[in-house]
Amino acid sequence: MISPTEYDQLDGLAMAALVRTGQLTPADLCAAAIARAEAVNPKLNAVVYPLYEQARRRAAAGLPAGPFGGVPFLLKDFGAQYTGAPHTSGSRALRNFVPTEDAELVCRWQAAGLNILGKTNTPEFALMGVTEPTLHGPTRNPWHLGHTPGGSSGGAAAAVAAGITPVAGAGDGGGSIRIPAACCGLFGLKPSRGRVPTGPEQGEKWQGAAVEHVLSRSVRDSAALLDATQGPDVGAPYFLPNPARSYLEEASRAPGRLRVGFSLGHPLGSTLHPECATAVRDAARLLESLGHDVAEVPLPFDGRAVATAFLMLYFGETGASIAALAKVLGRPARPRDVEPTTWLLSLLGRTYTAADFAAARHTWNDSARRMGRFHQTYDLLLTPTLATPPVRIGELQPKSLEQTLLKVVNTFGLGGLIRRSGIVEKLAEQSLEKTPYTQVANLTGQPAMSVPLHWTADGLPCGVQFIASLGAEDVLFRLAGQLEQAQPWFDKRPALVG
Template identity: 55%
Template sequence: METPSATAVSNPTTTTPSSASAPEFEYRQHDALGLADLVRRGETSASELLDLAIARAEAVNPKINAIITPLYDYGRAQINAGLPDGPFSGVPFLLKDLLCAVEGTPLSNGSNALKGRISPRDSELAARFRNSGLVFFGKTNTPELGLMGVTEPKAFGPARNPWNLNHTPGGSSGGSAAAIAAGIVPMASGGDGGGSIRIPAACCGLFGLKPSRGRVPTGPYAQEFWDGAATEHVLTRSVRDSAAMLDVIAGPDGSSPYPLRSRNNYQDSLSQPLRKLRIGYTSTSFIGRPVSADAIAAVEHSVKLLEQLGHEVEAVEIRLDGEALADSYLTMYFGHVAADLEFMAQQLGSRISNLDVEDTTKVLGFLGKTISAGDFVQAKRRWNDFAQTMHLFHQRYDLLLTPTLGSEPVPIGSFEPPAWEAVAMKVINAFGLHKLLLKSGMVKQMALDNLEKLPFTQLANLTGLPAMSVPLYWTANNLPLGSQFIAPMGDEHTLLQLAQQLEQAQPWMLRTPDL
């Protein structure tokens, strides 16, 4: 293996760890396209890269608990059978253990109830990943059903942030983010229903892009996820990997209800000059909660960098009904948990009350059952209000800049309910007191308390707009805290072009934690 690829900009503070062999260290200096290029030129092989990825996983995964289902033999079998000649041919890859089904492998969705359940066929997304030449060798940790902004499932234990093992890597794609930040892979899959790509990217110093609604297929198991609020893509170390992967996976399948059919050419767009952008920014929480000084500083740092690059940046006030935003998001959230648990119970020949799921998940599911069809539709109709707010905003501004997080990554266990709430949930589940719980307002208060740390990401999910988190700021505790940019519907090109410009101005790829 030779020197790092051209996009892996050198960092004078980066040195070879004493415990790393030269091939392992070189492996960790490349992005996915760089590794594929080495394979294509015959300077390494897919088998050698897989061995290096497995060795790195064996060395660091016990510390971070990112990979919960090793598939080492599966990856070797892929290589032996012959890999497709795609843009990522020979590159080791990890799949989030949620939604992304691979034929013949377990898909637990982070739940004890689904442990050992084998997928009968690939999801369309997994098939497109496979056709790009990627080598699958493991599934990554995720909260149960992807419901939290941290990754601490009871079924598998918490994933940990490689920058500080006492802190979260975010959620719900926390295992994927931790694995990338720890140098196991340069890229891994993720999904985003309320920030679940952008939040882990922000927590782990990575690039994370949430595509526009309808950009990425969801078949054949679903027509859309979370009424269109959720989509899938990857988390990456480099911008060009994200762009190249979007070229691979974008486009409708047989399940797509409202496909975006525009030409992809996302990677090619990175070679085009970026026009001067007009960017509005705010650090004010969309739900009216406090935001940390670090989150404000992260945006201020990004504003200065954008101004140095020649963009026009100004403070804005987003006139948004934050309470309605939170209510609409939570109504959708509760409703889909109820539907998911009902589906699980049918598949397992059980009842929801008997499912081996976490108490919090069960409470959320029962709350979803108390919401009427009319209430759900009314909440869904409010999504248009938020979409119109952003439509008017984008008449004046190309992009909206906010913090990705409301604070630096929180310590492990921060979202755990206090002891009295945990006991209360057990009692509520045992005696069916969920309507009383909903009327008490306690659930909404608990949800808002959790959203306080993550108040900026749900807007892009409900509106369907593309958004990204870019790693430009580290706190005094040496923890990453990303900056979020939201673009008009379908304008991933501008996001990726700006991200590359920021990456070149302030390289982050070789800024890695010391494990």
């Protein structure tokens, strides 16, 4: 058996080591995880589909002897399909959908020995940087229950921060690993485009902007799980060179003297919250103390152009998702099937032309070239992960006037008219104003990580982001391991579980 205190002091690799040496069993870990979930989840609403009985049976029957043999794990209720478990993507339109085939990534996670305990909350179709779907209700931040854990992997982040599992599945199409990592005091790495599989049904997600990995408390858990999942699957459209060494090994290697450019510029020209600026300045000083070359630089990309191109993707993919609902519903989707904002986004997606989308893709390529030139001088770009600390629950929901506008537009299908008015772009920009730093790495395909190095005066986490050149996850893991040693965060725990 293992006590709650002992369970909370272990990362995933430490748990697996105790199983391998016979000091614990998978059943012990499963019982501890379920007990923690039952204690804290009612306050958080992080796990929306418990699969406890299935997890108990797997623990008793025996799990693969992989690097995470017996370790409890949670899947995000978006992207990573799991046979026999609900897969709603946070939408009432899919509340009865149960997949009959595992995603390739889920197969690899299970082969690594992870024991799936349940599924975590996500905003509808993973479209928001907060996790407040109508279907399941909001997930709350363990550090302060009145604030968001971020999104779209907010349920996963809240669960890991609260100690339900040491690691949980997550996905990132515009910052959805890094944003909740920053909000919940976790380590979150978005791998390079093509580093992990997206099959068996899809060759790429969100035109290649979206990639899945995990949220974790320790750097080494993230590294070891990327070792277990990296590499193309059948029909993959992207092939990256294999890493020279395992990422787990890289996480314990010295990073050498890195050239780091940091920026406090807001990509949309707005004001950066002082706490986020302090987080970056403190990180820059820490890097200098560790022997790295650090210089302040202007942002090496056009923030407004990136935002515009991302919104084109955002609208278009939402439109495609709504159209695809017909396969599950047996009829075309209707406004009442989804949330009003989601339906409006889908209407907007249908008002743009193929030429509009092609022009937006040119911005992707231009941004990649700009970042490539930046990396000829600097190994890494350091920015805030977010432009503000975690916002309050409900703060980014449409206000009453906006809700009236949404109702009129959705009722009469006025997507083209509302697009020409510029109102929706203004509303969308206001949303991106809080999260303007993460999208560029999705468009360029570069790996990026959020590292928990700062907490606000109110005790809320405030992460910083590092972006590396395409395929350079090894550089990120080496630096993350050094930062974790220099300024440890593993034992910083929210009062909810203290």
